[in-house]
Amino acid sequence: MNEEIKTLTISIYTENNIGLLNRISAIFQRRHINIESLTTSKSEIEGVNRFVVVVNITESQAKKIIGQFEKQIEVIRAYYHTDEETIYQESGMFKIKSDLLFEEPQIQNIIKESNARIVTVNKEFFVLEKSGRRQEIELLWRELNAFGIMQFVRSGRISVTKEPMKITEMLQAFNNQ
Amino acid sequence: MEAETMTKAKYLDQPSERITGCEAIVRSLIAEGVDILYGYPGGAIMPVYDELYKYRNEIHHVLTRHEQGAAHAAQGFARISGRVGVAMATSGPGATNLITGIADAQIDSTPLVCITGQVPSHLLGSDAFQETDIVGISTPVTKWNHQVTKASEIPEVLAKAFYIAKSGRPGPVLIDITKDAQFGELDFKYEKCTGVRSYIPVPKINTESVKAAAELINAAKKPMIVWGQGVILGEAEAELKAVIEKADIPAAWTIMGASALPTSHPLNIGMVGMHGNYAPNKLTNECDVLIAIGMRFDDRVTGDLSTYAKQAKVIHFEIDPAEINKNVYADVAVLGNSKDSLAQLLPLLNENSHDSWHQEFKDLYAIEFEKVIKNDIHPTKEGLTMGEVLNEINIQSEGNAAIVSDVGQHQMIACRYSKFNKTKSNITSGGLGTMGFALPAAIGAKMAAPNREVVAIIGDGGYQMNIQELGTIFQQKAAVKIVVLNNEFLGMVRQWQQLFFDKRYASTEMTNPNFVAIAEGYYIKARKVVKREELAEAVKEMIESKESYFLEVCVEKEDNVFPMIPSGASVSDVRLS
16 A cells, blocks of 8 residues: 655646636645645646646545646646656756856856856856756755855746647637537 | 527627626626525625615525525525525625635535625735635635626626536635625626536546446446435436336435435435444445445545445446545446436346345344334433434424434434435535534525425534524524424534543533523524423424424433444444444
């Protein structure tokens, strides 16, 4: 019975309505599921939003909460996927003192090797942006932290699935009814 | 398609009218066929009440004495009629007082539309007088909710509210309407909602799963049905009866499913669950195929899941996909409306007979009768029992009454011993277990079905939770019959204290007022019974009364309800004492 806890990415396609975030987060909260990350944005379909939520739960838990999401009136469809089934990324931003660029030549190597992008530079600080897997961003954080980071922020996961999600077809079917 | 276009064209030809938002609310309700609603006025909803005054000949507003009463009355209305119940309240406390009723309707799948007033939109978020985030508060307990801030949204949102409340697995919808939207103007045209693109109310039936279900049932030696409220909500009573008769399957019910099949039907084997009948509970763990129809394997039904029907193949007929495999794994799941899926199942079933299997139920019933039922309904001890009161009501009402029960011991007794001839006759708070439900729910039930006998069975605890609704009964002249089974205890909690807390009766004893005087204070005819000799005559007088009637019966103080599956125990461990 002891099922393995996995990192799962939940994708929820919804109507773009106020209050849905509340409904969705309540479903996690009620079951004591900690949200690792949550991103919401528009999707490939006009007027349809997509939530991407990363959680660590078992697949049977995932199946049950997918049912709960789909039960919400304004949720069009919900899915869960394992890491292997998705292509995913996060993005991190680092604000660092500009002096360090000259005082610590190693930083320039770190930037080059990490494939991080310099977003802006001014006299006081520069901003680095790094997209990739969590571990890559964490690694960069550790490397830069040795020199001092003024500010750091990391986005939630964004992900697309390898398999198609037939939302457009579903909505089409409704319109043709 | 042709007809569709025609209607649409016809609709577009209709001239729209310039009216206010508050008038649009009332006109939308009338367009949905609402003729009764329950509520309580206040600042933020006053414009709508002003319109209700104008339309008072078309729509009857019932002033309850508390908004919780309005919500429960709307539930009672919905449960007995199958129609959408409507409740209305003002912002802030008015709205929050509805919440218990809304939560109750959510867990018991009752179609409600609740309309609340809200402060003007420019004050939202400013902690204005009587402002509360009722959309936020009600989110986890509504099927859908929405805040309207513009008059022009009103007809469409209300049409959607009624559609969502009633379709598929029903539930409560709350629409919060700001005062400026009520005062604003719009071009009014009402078009009923027929679909919401992100919402599939009734999943399509998979004929392969119906076939698989039929094969399992046809091969079963010891099949057993447990049906729930899904049969009543899906109006599948006739289909259920046809299925069980053709395949000769013993059928048990959850309390929410009670009355879908007459109590007297030979294949009706009684109630499952914590205080259900001995045979269906025990034999849940003996059957080879368990057929669940429109029920959700609540923990009060299953007891310990790890020892629940493990030997059986489980077939689950269900409208809500989220219920499949939620608590009990279904070997075959048939999604869809119970009426349609049972209708598809019927021709695939073989005519069958399971005589020796029926005998097992009969044998266990005989044990339960000897150890429990006999003493409950024909007691020999001095004190009155709740069971004999129910028995007397059955006799006097000839099983035609709708029984509205509250929550606790009397509820279990009412569900166990009521004789039902007609469907939609057992109105009780099943999932939420809301004390205070019965009195206002009985008002709603009586007003929805004025020709039916409606008897509220309430404990002395729950009665005092919404006792103020006696005022509504009096004002509305609602001929509700109220029976208070008074044991001067919060009986069910006391029973648990006796069995599991070494008789430490913490805060369960009640020093009660003169209930008869209170009822009489509301000009309701009232009587108190303390002796067995008076009971039959008093119940007769109550049933014969054309007006509301209050009957207090002083019952044995420390009686317990059995059988009982202790919390967390297996259905096999159902106790008779």
